[in-house]
Amino acid sequence: MTIEAGEGRTVLLLHGIGGRASIWQPTVEALGVDHHVIAMDMPGYDGASPALDNFAAVADAAAALLTSRGIGQADIVGHSLGGMVALEMAVRHPELVRRLVIVASSPAFGSRDPAFREGFLAARQKPLDEGIGMAGVARMVVPAMLGPDADPGALPAATAAMSTVDEGAYRTTLAMLTTFDRRADLPNIMQRSLLLGGESDTTAPPRGMQRMADAMPAARLTVIPGVGHLLPLEAPDAFHAAVRGFLAEA
Structure with a gap:
């Protein structure tokens, strides 16, 4: 599924592991005033397409979405x-990427230790193995992601989105997440980045x-106070102002 609105230079929105395209609706509306905005579901997340098990394929799918619409750069x-997918796109399809906005993310999974990876996957999959479903997982994990000053609407919006994620796609994407490492490529990502x-x-x-940010030639970091991992929902006004200002820079 995709959500699309507005006219002008294209902005592609890529959600997190517990998100959906729908989680970006406020951002689609905010940026759609002066941009052509597309929010896409990750492959498999709507249950209508197969999940992909590697970052290269997911980045290629996002690139194909752009090229299928005749969009040469976004x-x-x-x-x-x-x-992470955005970084992968910048490495694999640099000609398609004008600027990057990397939000609450990392250039690599937390550890290369196989034992850490196995423990991470076991802990994340255990609730699903016990049958609580994605709605149960959402109720467990979303509150802990929020900061002390989160907008009151962040919790219900994030919980609702995660509850609709296809369980099989979530499991596949969890495993994919543990493979990511683009740290060595950061010095080669030349796009201006926020x-x-x-x-x-x-x-x-x-x-x-x-x-x-220090490893990327044209990147800077902005930290939004009082919020946690879901900052587009926790501080929507500050988030949208930062993104719009950055995209408007000469």
Whole structure:
């Protein structure tokens, strides 16, 4: 599924592992005033298409979405997992990427240790193995992602979106997440880039995002106070102002 609105230069929105295109609706409306905005479901997330198990294929699918519409270049905004896909697009399809906005994300999975990877996957999949479904997982994990000053609408919006994620796609994407590592490629990503972090984010802490910004030739970090990992929903006005300002820069 995609959500599309507006006219002008194209902005492609890529959601996180527990998101859907629908989670971007406020951003589609905010940016659609002066941009052509597309929010896409990750492959498999709507249950109507197969999930993909590697970042190259997901980045290629996002690139194909643009080229199928005759779009030669776009600004890419990626949150969390979507930020990883955005980095992958910048490496694999640099000609399609005008600017990058990387939100609450990382250039690599947390550890190369196989034991850490296995423990991570076991912990994330255990609730599903016990049968609570994606709605149950959403009720468990979303509250812990929020910062102290989160907008009251962030919790119900994020919970509703995650509850509709296809379980099989979520499991496949969890495994894919543990394979990501583009740290060595950061110095080669030449697009002007804005990194946005949440002050209280423990999943993608600002200190890690600062290291990523330092490794990229044309990147800077902005930290939004009082919010956590879901900052587009937690601080929508500050988020949209930062993105719109960055995209409008000469």
